[in-house]
Amino acid sequence: xxxxxxxxxxxxxxxxxxxxxxxxxxxxxxxxxxxxxxxxxxxxxxxxxxxxxxxxxxxxxxxxxxxxxxxxxxxxxxxxxxxxxxxxxxxxxxxxxxxxxxxxxxxxxxxxxxxxxxxxxxxxxxxxxxxxxxxxxxxxxxxxxxxxxxxxxxxxxxxxxxxxxxxxxxxxxxxxxxxxxxxxxxxxxxxxxxxxxxxxxxxxxxxxxxxxxxxxxxxxxxxxxxxxxxxxxxxxxxxxxxxxxxxxxxxxxxxxxxxxxxxxxxxxxxxxxxxxxxxxxxxxxxxxxxxxxxxxxxxxxxxxxxxxxxxxxxxxxxxxxxxxxxxxxxxx
Amino acid sequence: xxxxxxxxxxxxxxxxxxxxxxxxxxxxxxxxxxxxxxxxxxxxxxxxxxxxxxxxxxxxxxxxxxxxxxxxxxxxxxxxxxxxxxxxxxxxxxxxxxxxxxxxxxxxxxxxxxxxxxxxxxxxxxxxxxxxxxxxxxxxxxxxxxxxxxxxxxxxxxxxxxxxxxxxxxxxxxxxxxxxxxxxxxxxxxxxxxxxxxxxxxxxxxxxxxxxxxxxxxxxxxxxxxxxxxxxxxxxxxxxxxxxxxxxxxxxxxxxxxxxxxxxxxxxxxxxxxxxxxxxxxxxxxxxxxxxxxxxxxxxxxxxxxxxxx
Numbered sequence: 303x304x305x306x307x308x309x310x311x312x313x314x315x316x317x318x319x320x321x322x323x324x325x326x327x328x329x330x331x332x333x334x335x336x337x338x339x340x341x342x343x344x345x346x347x348x349x350x351x352x353x354x355x356x357x358x359x360x361x362x363x364x365x366x367x368x369x370x371x372x373x374x375x376x377x378x379x380x381x382x383x384x385x386x387x388x389x390x391x392x393x394x395x396x397x398x399x400x401x402x403x404x405x406x407x408x409x410x411x412x413x414x415x416x417x418x419x420x421x422x423x424x425x426x427x428x429x430x431x432x433x434x435x436x437x438x439x440x441x442x443x444x445x446x447x448x449x450x451x452x453x454x455x456x457x458x459x460x461x462x463x464x465x466x467x468x469x470x471x472x473x474x475x476x477x478x479x480x481x482x483x484x485x486x487x488x489x490x491x492x493x494x495x496x497x498x499x500x501x502x503x504x505x506x507x508x509x510x511x512x513x514x515x516x517x518x519x520x521x522x523x524x525x526x527x528x529x530x531x532x533x534x535x536x537x538x539x540x541x542x543x544x545x546x547x548x549x550x551x552x553x554x555x556x557x558x559x560x561x562x563x564x565x566x567x568x569x570x571x572x573x574x575x576x577x578x579x580x581x582x583x584x585x586x587x588x589x590x591x592x593x594x595x596x597x598x599x600x601x602x603x604x605x606x607x608x609x610x611x612x613x614x615x616x617x618x619x620x621x622x623x624x625x626x627x628x629x630x631x632x633x634x
Numbered sequence: 635x636x637x638x639x640x641x642x643x644x645x646x647x648x649x650x651x652x653x654x655x656x657x658x659x660x661x662x663x664x665x666x667x668x669x670x671x672x673x674x675x676x677x678x679x680x681x682x683x684x685x686x687x688x689x690x691x692x693x694x695x696x697x698x699x700x701x702x703x704x705x706x707x708x709x710x711x712x713x714x715x716x717x718x719x720x721x722x723x724x725x726x727x728x729x730x731x732x733x734x735x736x737x738x739x740x741x742x743x744x745x746x747x748x749x750x751x752x753x754x755x756x757x758x759x760x761x762x763x764x765x766x767x768x769x770x771x772x773x774x775x776x777x778x779x780x781x782x783x784x785x786x787x788x789x790x791x792x793x794x795x796x797x798x799x800x801x802x803x804x805x806x807x808x809x810x811x812x813x814x815x816x817x818x819x820x821x822x823x824x825x826x827x828x829x830x831x832x833x834x835x836x837x838x839x840x841x842x843x844x845x846x847x848x849x850x851x852x853x854x855x856x857x858x859x860x861x862x863x864x865x866x867x868x869x870x871x872x873x874x875x876x877x878x879x880x881x882x883x884x885x886x887x888x889x890x891x892x893x894x895x896x897x898x899x900x901x902x903x904x905x906x907x908x909x910x911x912x913x914x915x916x917x918x919x920x921x922x923x924x925x926x927x928x929x930x931x932x933x934x935x936x937x938x939x940x941x942x943x944x
Contacts, residue, residue: 417837421860430847486846
């Protein structure tokens with residue numbers, strides 16, 4: 303962490319995550335699957351950002367790209383700027399990248415059941431994370447691991463420390479995963495659909511836990527989800543993605559109260575269970591675009607009620623709407 | 635765990651008795667007897683006397699009971715083809731070359747195969763991957779007597795570097811060791827490659843990267859260990875199979891090992907030696923599988939601790 307400080311201008315909070323014009327493609331035998339097509343967003347220290355989109359919208363891939371967790375090849379990544387805590391991750395070597403991961407930026411994943419190495423105990427795996435970044439004795443690291451497990455509200459933490467992943471439930475494992483991710487005090491936590499694989503009853507607890515920990519640790523949070531409900535509860539600002547592009551970015555309040563982009567509006571309408579669940583389930587007609595053969599112009603135009611000739615041929619640029627709102631649509 | 639081990643030991647004993655009965659019956663169902671002569675015919679009276687002396691005139695179940703009573707006291711009798719020593723003495727003598735050559739073959743083949751498989755998995759679709767595939771396929775499909783002949787042809791006949799056969803000075807060991815090493819090497823190269831590729835694609839490897847472990851630690855601490863678990867079970871049975879002597883390798887290189895006696899004891903109806911050889915192999919395979927299973931359980935917490943959730 304200290305090694306990267308000279309990059310941050312003194313006296314102001316430099317962005318922890320900077321993504322500018324990110325493109326990620328996966329070459330196939332018959333052409334390239336362009337998963338991310340010019341995505342830009344940034345995250346200031348301590349800020350929380352939600353990235354919302356359907357599966358295939360490029361939201362996870364964008365985060366994996368800035369963590370350099372995509373294998374290249376096959377993935378092809380280009381960006382005007384891709385940085386974590388001021389460090390250009392496109393230029394960083396393997397070693398430097400390994401130092402950044404876990405200590406500057408940590409990540410938790412969708413399926414906690416497959417996220418741990420099955421042959422080592424939970425404690426061992428947390429201890430090795432701590433020791434990968436700091437020179438401490440195993441005894442001290444174990445004590446830290448125990449405290450972390452207690453902090454993520456795991457009862458009987460001492461026993462869990464010596465448990466193996468197959469002995470724990472999904473909710474328990476996700477808590478342990480969060481403890482492990484926080485073990486080196488990261489400045490930003492990427493949470494990639496952290497509750498999707500969990501029971502509904504556990505989901506709310508885990509979200510609340512993440513929110514609390516974010517405040518406690520003063521870290522940034524990037525919450526990747528397809529669920530607007532999750533975003534409403536956990537973040538300050540939202541990026542809406544579709545077809546590998548950012549459609550709209552605004553505060554969580556504005557996203558729900560005055561959505562600018564037709565896609566955002568369509569998403570909001572399709573949230574089930576509003577108003578006592580009496581309303582019919584509304585869906586967005588059509589299917590999300592095929593990433594190997596995307597539509598020309600705005601990727602949403604085939605499903606957009608307001609689309610006209612221009613939407614079919616030209617991609618609208620991101621237009622600032624004031625107060626940090628911006629959207630990419632011809633019909634603003 | 636202790637209950638599991640006891641249960642397995644019991645099943646080994648059962649296997650032992652079932653195998654002994656089957657082998658005993660099969661052995662005696664082959665027409666002819668040890669004193670039928672062949673090149674040197676024996677008078678009927680002499681043969682009957684010999685049969686009586688060795689108890690071969692008794693009903694089969696009596697012979698079996700007598701034999702097993704001996705086995706319990708570790709008395710395996712005297713080999714008909716070499717009456718000057720006991721069966722155990724003969725085995726002890728003949729096993730040395732088999733154990734040395736087969737064991738060294740494993741010692742060379744297994745690490746080489748693992749390295750090849752690892753390199754193939756880490757550099758997928760590179761020349762080394764194709765080399766590993768070629769070695770694995772050839773090693774498993776070309777019969778060992780063909781490999782042996784090619785080795786003799788190249789290194790003894792054409793190049794004249796190494797003696798073609800025999801037992802004694804270590805340079806005579808080299809070719810049979812290479813011949814023995816091919817199958818373990820091929821097997822391990824294949825298994826290692828697929829096990830590593832399987833592990834490398836597991837989501838937990840991404841998590842290990844995401845938490846900032848070095849590639850080296852991910853590989854040696856996590857990927858190798860996960861990949862090696864299935865390979866452990868293969869090792870001991872393969873070792874037994876190799877270190878008890880291959881009939882073909884020992885014949886090709888004229889090694890005075892156990893493999894030779896398999897053939898000769900069946901051909902000459904050398905009942906005590908035949909029984910002892912097969913029972914010995916049975917016991918060793920049983921023990922090998924037993925140890926492998928226990929080792930597997932020890933390496934794999936999902937079995938070691940059962941499925942209990944806390």
